[in-house]
Amino acid sequence: MQDKPYDEGNIPAVPSLLRRGWDWLAVEPHQRTGARALQVATGLMLLFRVFSEGRFYNYLWGPNAIGQGGLVRLLGRDLGSLLDHAFATSAGTIGVLGVLAGSAALLVSGRFTRLATLLALITFLMLEQRLPELPDGGDNIARIILVYMLFLLPPRAKPRKGELLVWFHNLGVLAIALQIVILYTTSGIMKAYGDKWHHGVAMYYVSQVEWFSLPAMRRMFMNPLVVTLSSYIPMFYQLFFAVAILGPLKLPWLFVGMLFHLGVASFMGLVSFSIAMVGLECFLISDAEYVRLAAIAHRQIAAANRRWNALRSRMGPAASPEPALALNPKTRIDRA
Amino acid sequence: MPIASFERRYLRWILRWVGLGIRLGGLGALFVHFALTLIYVSPINPIKIALQPLVYGTIGVYFGQNWSFFAPNPISTNNTFLVKPITRQEMARLNPDALPEDNWYDLTSPLWERFHRNRFSAYERLSRPQSNGMRMYLGGGPELGPWMDACQKGDVEACHFYETQMEFYRERATELLTRIASGFSQEFLGSDQDVVAVALRIRTESVVPWSRRHVGKPTAKDLDLGVHDLVRCVAASGIYAHAR
Numbered sequence: 001m002q003d004k005p006y007d008e009g010n011i012p013a014v015p016s017l018l019r020r021g022w023d024w025l026a027v028e029p030h031q032r033t034g035a036r037a038l039q040v041a042t043g044l045m046l047l048f049r050v051f052s053e054g055r056f057y058n059y060l061w062g063p064n065a066i067g068q069g070g071l072v073r074l075l076g077r078d079l080g081s082l083l084d085h086a087f088a089t090s091a092g093t094i095g096v097l098g099v100l101a102g103s104a105a106l107l108v109s110g111r112f113t114r115l116a117t118l119l120a121l122i123t124f125l126m127l128e129q130r131l132p133e134l135p136d137g138g139d140n141i142a143r144i145i146l147v148y149m150l151f152l153l154p155p156r157a158k159p160r161k162g163e164l165l166v167w168f169h170n171l172g173v174l175a176i177a178l179q180i181v182i183l184y185t186t187s188g189i190m191k192a193y194g195d196k197w198h199h200g201v202a203m204y205y206v207s208q209v210e211w212f213s214l215p216a217m218r219r220m221f222m223n224p225l226v227v228t229l230s231s232y233i234p235m236f237y238q239l240f241f242a243v244a245i246l247g248p249l250k251l252p253w254l255f256v257g258m259l260f261h262l263g264v265a266s267f268m269g270l271v272s273f274s275i276a277m278v279g280l281e282c283f284l285i286s287d288a289e290y291v292r293l294a295a296i297a298h299r300q301i302a303a304a305n306r307r308w309n310a311l312r313s314r315m316g317p318a319a320s321p322e323p324a325l326a327l328n329p330k331t332r333i334d335r336a
Numbered sequence: 337m338p339i340a341s342f343e344r345r346y347l348r349w350i351l352r353w354v355g356l357g358i359r360l361g362g363l364g365a366l367f368v369h370f371a372l373t374l375i376y377v378s379p380i381n382p383i384k385i386a387l388q389p390l391v392y393g394t395i396g397v398y399f400g401q402n403w404s405f406f407a408p409n410p411i412s413t414n415n416t417f418l419v420k421p422i423t424r425q426e427m428a429r430l431n432p433d434a435l436p437e438d439n440w441y442d443l444t445s446p447l448w449e450r451f452h453r454n455r456f457s458a459y460e461r462l463s464r465p466q467s468n469g470m471r472m473y474l475g476g477g478p479e480l481g482p483w484m485d486a487c488q489k490g491d492v493e494a495c496h497f498y499e500t501q502m503e504f505y506r507e508r509a510t511e512l513l514t515r516i517a518s519g520f521s522q523e524f525l526g527s528d529q530d531v532v533a534v535a536l537r538i539r540t541e542s543v544v545p546w547s548r549r550h551v552g553k554p555t556a557k558d559l560d561l562g563v564h565d566l567v568r569c570v571a572a573s574g575i576y577a578h579a580r
Binding site for chain 1: 355358359362363366369370373374377397398399400401402403404405406407408409410411412413414445448451452455456457458460461462463464465467468469472512515516519543544546549550569570571572573574
């Protein structure tokens with residue numbers, strides 16, 4: 001007999017596809033490992049921003065900063081002004097950065113993640129609205145994702161099957177996944193109708209602009225093969241992202257995305273953006289896939305160990321390292 | 337006893353329906369949210385124009401997003417921000433239509449140079465307010481790109497929206513750039529000189545087109561943003577004082 005530990009989601013008359021969708025949302029929480037990876041990446045990205053920009057707090061956000069914006073448009077006169085008041089003093093500005101750093105550290109460590117997400121969202125939003133000309137695409141996606149992350153279960157939570165919290169966790173998972181798909185697809189479509197992307201020379205132009213380039217690599221992008229491939233690959237990658245992650249190409253596709261964003265970090269210097277994007281790519285890997293990847297990694301490590309031991313025994317006793325002192329109780333006593 | 341059992345059953349029934357209502361409500365909210373998001377990120381189309389107040393008042397305010405990432409066409413210009421601090425004596429004999437060519441300071445290039453040396457530094461971030469301020473002044477920001485395109489193709493509604501937004505963006509950009517220039521002037525020149533105003537200039541250097549990449553030279557064009565009163569007590573960044 002089928003185990004039905006929950007009542008609320010029991011809708012027997014619906015067609016099977018709808019039923020499967022309902023069960024996906026209602027029964028078990030998904031992407032637990034991916035959600036954890038996303039929390040760590042988001043936390044690291046926020047910490048990177050606080051530590052690299054924090055010393056300029058007075059210039060960027062303080063009482064006499066170049067940024068004089070606020071949250072009134074978003075949160076109304078009362079709440080908006082109250083939060084903006086933090087920037088009325090230097091101490092308040094440091095406080096905002098401190099809370100952001102603290103909540104980012106909690107996200108990395110996996111403790112009080114819901115509270116940490118809420119505090120990170122509020123402080124990140126405060127900084128963003130204070131100087132809206134400062135953030136980049138990585139901050140944009142992080143700010144949106146932080147809202148959806150509020151619905152995710154804490155890492156150590158063990159909810160009952162079919163609990164309401166599971167439903168909202170899975171809605172959060174769905175929201176994050178949809179947002180990633182929107183990001184990639186929009187960007188891909190926009191590139192596809194741009195002349196320079198269409199003709200495969202876009203990356204030449206990006207590589208010659210001081211803001212997003214490394215002078216040492218400019219000559220490389222004058223090569224027709226390099227420029228064509230480096231323009232077409234990201235465009236097709238983004239265009240087919242939604243289709244690829246639903247099929248068997250999912251893991252290689254995500255792996256290529258991670259490599260691509262490591263390239264963006266080093267070549268274009270968009271470090272925080274890349275951390276955020278790699279976190280999102282890690283999020284899309286399902287729990288079962290993580291288990292499979294871990295098993296593959298273990299097998300590879302075990303095989304490498306075996307090969308190393310075999311090599312060592314072939315090389316003879318002279319090549320083998322000295323036995324560890326700690327393994328010999330007598331030696332340990334003698335040394336003591 | 338039967339009454340208690342009836343009440344328990346009734347309570348369970350209510351809880352089940354409340355639970356179902358909350359779940360369906362959450363799912364419905366997700367659906368509406370992403371439907372509006374899709375409209376927000378889509379190119380200009382009749383639905384977007386018809387639903388513009390709703391979409392911009394919800395997603396635009398709380399979930400504003402721009403995923404153009406160098407599309408439809410990547411940035412192909414280097415915009416540098418030039419500032420000329422003007423003292424009280426200079427101000428008295430200044431002709432704003434023909435600004436003198438001496439003592440202009442490039443605030444952007446030094447930040448890029450440092451950023452090229454260290455990818456983990458904040459120099460790129462520090463250049464962002466200037467760069468985005470200049471882009472905002474010149475084109476209103478990436479959100480306005482599709483509206484400008486539609487306007488150039490003859491869409492009257494898109495033109496109206498673009499023009500109203502541009503007025504707002506230009507004003508905001510000028511205010512930001514004046515604050516940056518004021519902060520620099522006070523930090524770099526200190527209180528020794530009686531600076532009362534700042535002249536702002538955007539230098540736009542176009543990247544050599546692909547077809548002429550081995551032989552071409554970049555061309556530069558200056559755009560003066562006028563002379564603006566110095567904004568007193570803008571906080572020092574701490575990076576220009578060393579260059580004195």
